[in-house]
Amino acid sequence: MTLNLTGTGAQTLSGNMGTGTPTISNLVINKSGGTVTLGSAFTLRGSTTKTFTLTAGTFDAATYLLTATTPTFTAGTLRVGGSTWATNYSFAVTEPAAGTIEYYAAGAQTVNNVNTYGGNLILSGSGAKTLGASMVTIGGGLTLSGTATTSLAANLAITGNLNIGDGTTLTAGAFTLGVTGTTTVGAGTSGTLSVTSATGTKTFTGAVTINSGGAITESAAATLSFGSDVTITGTLTESGAAVVGIAGNLTNNGTYTASTGLHTFSGATKTLSGSATITIPTATFTGNYTNSGTLTCATLLTVTGGAVVLTNNGIITATTALSGTGGLTQGATGVLYIGGTSGITTLTATTAGNTVNYNAAGSQTVVDVSYNNLTVSGSGTKTWTLAANRTAGGILTVGAGAGLTTAGNFTLGVTGATSVLGTLALGGTSAKTFTGDVTISGIWNETGIAAYSFAGSLTNNGSTFTANTGIHTFSGTSKSLSGSTITSIGSVTVSGTYTNTGTLTVGTALDGATGTLTNSGTLNIGGTCSIGSTSGGLSNSGTTAISGAGAISTLIAGFTNTGTINLNGSGTIAGITNNASGIVNLNSSGAITAFNNATATSVLNISTTPASNDYYTDCHSFRKQC
């Protein structure tokens, strides 16, 4: 007789059917839902076959024995509540792909080898579930739930998914572990995949997700191969010099402790991301990756392959070395810290917004490319030898304690602001252009003779300012020259409009036919001055000292004074309009022409004998003091 248990609800199968006469010879479980649970030992009896068939639903042997000789298992779940398979079933099964076998007892169980696991295996309940030594494949997935623990007893290949639930532990010792499907560790609180031996590669072909509280922990340096994405919200801890390969995305929102071994990123168009720093001592990229998180490589960051590009939209720190035949491209939000050598073949850092920071505690060589924001920091001198015209399209920052030394006879342009807190030594004979404001708190040293152009303000609070003899052109509009340190430049051409509130010393020539320079600080002119010869001019409300033999020639009324002008040199000075409260002191042997002492409070003090052809107009106050 065949007993066919169907329906959707829970069912109990029990009864002492006697032992002498054949009774129920076939038991069929075909349920669209629910579980048939043995309530007692149940023996199928028949003269020929005693068939147990599970086609759908769940059959739970509980702690009893189902005795049959011919099992047919096409789908559904067989549960094992006894300590072994044989405790519950007198037969072995070939598990189908649609089948599940679950060992669920509250306590230790042995997962026997008697079955062929073509479907899923669930280890639940509690206690240690001991895998059979010849159990090498699971055709479906392996799931651990409850507080079950288990350890590999042989190399194991899981075709489906590996799920290590909260409270469970899978220990992978000296055996290979392969998971073709996805791997999920933890479900929010705990769950551990423990790798305890360096022997046996652990291969995860599908995506690996380590949820909050979950952990993959190596206590020995086994090779880890991740064929797809790795998402860390819990903890991934590698050991020693374990070699790690990742072919997918790496997202770290948890805790990632990488080994010192080589980490190879081989995916195509993949990403590094996450809110937590990805710290990998040695990483090699053989596929195109984009970083939007924080990647720190303390030992070596390599991009290998002529067509391989690591794009940085986050933060990358190459502490010791950045190398490889590939390229690193800075995205708009990328920040790249180069802490050591940088021998990478292609560095692309011109995208607006990005920053490259050479931050070693010691000397470094700056990769000779154009940049957007370029920062040197740490300490030591960073040497940049230009082999072509270069630009820093953003901000140039020389940090305190660090130095940037440029060489090479090619132009250098800085589009944004320039901030010098350390030492900036500019070599080469080609033009240097600073479009943004320049602020000096450290040392400015022009070591090559070249033309310099400034389109912004110049603030000099540095300890040293050394200009070369080339022409320094100030072309900005409504800009300033300021600072507590004397800015001494041989040749200055003002083609824009500038206000000097600091101390500007022009040793050779102050020019600019259409420029305007307003001095409310201290202006020292040691050579010629022709500023404002066409338009604009020079106005002084501070102190202007004119020395040397140079001739000062501006338009009449192009040099207005409401401050103090000290004429200390021997040249001819023409074109001063001395306005209210203005004082002009003629202290030496120079000559004054085209002088307009314009108001009643304008003062001309002469402490030497003027030349005979000097003339003064509207002299409201005139004192000859010698």
Add this chain to the structure above:
Amino acid sequence: MNLLKTKLFQIFNLCVLILLVSATSLRATTYYTNANGAPETLANWWTVNNGTGTHPANFTTAGDVFIIQSPNVMTMAAAWTVTGTVTINSGATLARGSVALTCGGLDISGTMTNGNGTSSTVNGNVTGTGILTTGGTVRVFNVTGNWTFSGTANNA
């Protein structure tokens, strides 16, 4: 006013009567056999176990219980479908033959014999400690409830 009170009293009594009738009709009823016969015949079932009372109006009222009393032998000549449960008392026999039995529950404390062909479908539990005898080649029990029958089953 007195007329209104009288009308309300009559309406109240009518409601009570309706409720009593409804409750009686919804109550599960137990029916008994009193002689050998075909179980699928309504007239072979009585509300009192001595062959008196009333017969069931049908076999499809949920909750009804049909008890085959000892020593009655009820032999099915045609398919018998019972929404409620069937109980075979000790000493009684249900001879299913080769026609289909469908019931909401089955207690085998007596003897149930099954011939060749068709199947028994129990949309509930199978219980009892009696004798289940099967014969022929097609002998299928479809059970959606618990199988806790712990008597003796024999293949004839």
